Amino acid sequence: MKISEKISPAISIKGLTKRFGKTVAVDNVDLEINEGEIFGLIGPNGAGKSTIMKTISTLLNPSQGKVEILGKDLSKNKPSLRKVISLVSDYSVLENDLTPYENLKLFSLASNIEDSDKKINEFFHSFGLEKYKNKLTKNLSSGNKQKLNIARALLKSPKILLLDEPTNAIDVESSRFIRRYILNENIKNGTTIVITSHYLWEVEQLATSVGIIIDGKIVIKDNIENIYKRFDSIINIYELTFEEKDHEKILTYLKDLSDVLAIKPVSKEKLIIDSKDSTFTMNNFKVSIRKLRPTLEDIYSYIISTPNQ
Numbered sequence: 203m204k205i206s207e208k209i210s211p212a213i214s215i216k217g218l219t220k221r222f223g224k225t226v227a228v229d230n231v232d233l234e235i236n237e238g239e240i241f242g243l244i245g246p247n248g249a250g251k252s253t254i255m256k257t258i259s260t261l262l263n264p265s266q267g268k269v270e271i272l273g274k275d276l277s278k279n280k281p282s283l284r285k286v287i288s289l290v291s292d293y294s295v296l297e298n299d300l301t302p303y304e305n306l307k308l309f310s311l312a313s314n315i316e317d318s319d320k321k322i323n324e325f326f327h328s329f330g331l332e333k334y335k336n337k338l339t340k341n342l343s344s345g346n347k348q349k350l351n352i353a354r355a356l357l358k359s360p361k362i363l364l365l366d367e368p369t370n371a372i373d374v375e376s377s378r379f380i381r382r383y384i385l386n387e388n389i390k391n392g393t394t395i396v397i398t399s400h401y402l403w404e405v406e407q408l409a410t411s412v413g414i415i416i417d418g419k420i421v422i423k424d425n426i427e428n429i430y431k432r433f434d435s436i437i438n439i440y441e442l443t444f445e446e447k448d449h450e451k452i453l454t455y456l457k458d459l460s461d462v463l464a465i466k467p468v469s470k471e472k473l474i475i476d477s478k479d480s481t482f483t484m485n486n487f488k489v490s491i492r493k494l495r496p497t498l499e500d501i502y503s504y505i506i507s508t509p510n511q
């Protein structure tokens with residue numbers, strides 16, 4: 203693609219508001235997510251993340267505003283757009299009394315997926331679920347149910363994949379597998395992915411762009427590198443390295459500094475501190491100081507605790 207070519211948005215949301223009675227779950231949200239992007243939508247409980255995901259996937263209608271998917275008005279093209287959008291939320295969409303194979307087959311038939319047996323077998327193989335293929339779904343572990351749920355969502359090779367907390371309550375290895383699979387899907391097929399998660403390190407690993415939503419309003423959205431750059435000069439995280447013999451004295455000194463918000467001991471010779479001020483002094487202590495780039499979690503906590511910044 204030529205650099206001058208404009209990347210078209212896969213998802214374009216303008217003035218989206220969703221009310222449930224008196225509750226304004228989503229409040230006048232504008233959002234553009236480009237084709238092939240992995241967009242991380244993060245925010246506290248009840249901020250409106252799932253409501254946005256359900257609206258994009260046609261499960262909910264907006265109270266106001268417009269959603270366009272791949273240049274088409276969602277409200278006027280629901281049946282055709284449903285074919286290219288998959289939502290993964292919890293795995294309650296699976297039929298517990300069917301086997302994993304029957305679940306995927308049923309979904310393939312309902313979605314008119316061609317060559318489904320070949321695809322289903324490939325999924326069982328790549329998700330490591332072959333031995334559970336003909337057991338009852340209700341007896342699968344949470345991690346395997348979620349893998350099955352993701353396989354179900356990927357069967358129709360969606361152009362837009364919506365993942366609402368895909369690794370919630372899933373063990374480390376299964377979560378890692380799911381993240382790798384998602385990344386691969388994005389790289390191999392250019393799938394546009396929107397992911398919500400309370401595990402910010404997960405969003406950090408996957409997302410190319412991030413939006414933070416609080417009380418139904420998007421307060422920040424940008425490319426993740428721009429977000430890091432913007433907050434690098436505002437959030438002061440330092441790694442202090444010193445001689446082991448000074449450990450206790452330095453710790454006591456830091457605890458008394460009012461600007462030091464948090465201290466994380468790393469070893470007897472190393473501490474990480476979060477400071478309000480970038481110009482704190484270490485008196486006469488022999489300390490080497492290195493500024494660290496804030497993590498997405500540092501940035502998120504800063505934004506949540508500093509409204510209107």
Ligand SMILES: Nc1ncnc2c1ncn2[C@@H]1O[C@H](COP(=O)(O)OP(=O)(O)OP(=O)(O)O)[C@@H](O)[C@H]1O
Nearest residue numbers: 222225226227245246247248249250251252253254
């Ligand atoms: N079907 C519904 N009926 C009434 N209120 C709802 C409904 N769905 C969501 N809400 C409300 O809308 C607001 C946003 O909820 P939503 O589930 O979108 O938040 P969320 O950011 O996904 O939260 P969480 O991180 O806890 O999953 C909340 O106040 C919630 O109680």
